[in-house]
Every structure is written in C-alpha cells, then in structure tokens.
Amino acid sequence: MADITITCKDCGKEFVFTEGEQAFFKQVGLEHNPVRCPGCRKARKASKQTVEQKNEQTEQSENAN
Numbered sequence: 001m002a003d004i005t006i007t008c009k010d011c012g013k014e015f016v017f018t019e020g021e022q023a024f025f026k027q028v029g030l031e032h033n034p035v036r037c038p039g040c041r042k043a044r045k046a047s048k049q050t051v052e053q054k055n056e057q058t059e060q061s062e063n064a065n
C-alpha cells in the first residue's frame, strides 16, 4: 500500500489518503476511498448533526401540542 492523493469532491482541494488511513478503512469494513478531505467530512458531519437536532426539537414541540 502507498499513500493516495485524492481530489476532494466538495472543495476541489487535493488531500492525502495515507497508508494508515487506508488500513483503518479496511479494518472498519469500508471498501471505498473517501471522496472528501477531512475538513469537508467534518463540516458535513457537523451540519448533519445540526439537522438531526432541529428534527428532534420539531418532534418535541409537536408532542407538546
């Protein structure tokens, strides 16, 4: 295995998918290489959590009615 340089799907910047990360991906059963740089992955994860929190709040207010 060697380090792979991948172009981020979101921001278009190149990032390195290191040997260590490739080994980790295999360990957790992920067959595909990441398509986003670590920065964009974090941003996506954060925005997803925000949406989920909003949904929870909506459900709670609906239950209150």
Ligand SMILES: [Zn+2]
Pocket (backbone or CB within 6 Å): 008, 009, 010, 011, 012, 013, 036, 037, 038, 039, 040, 041
């Ligand atoms: Zn990116």
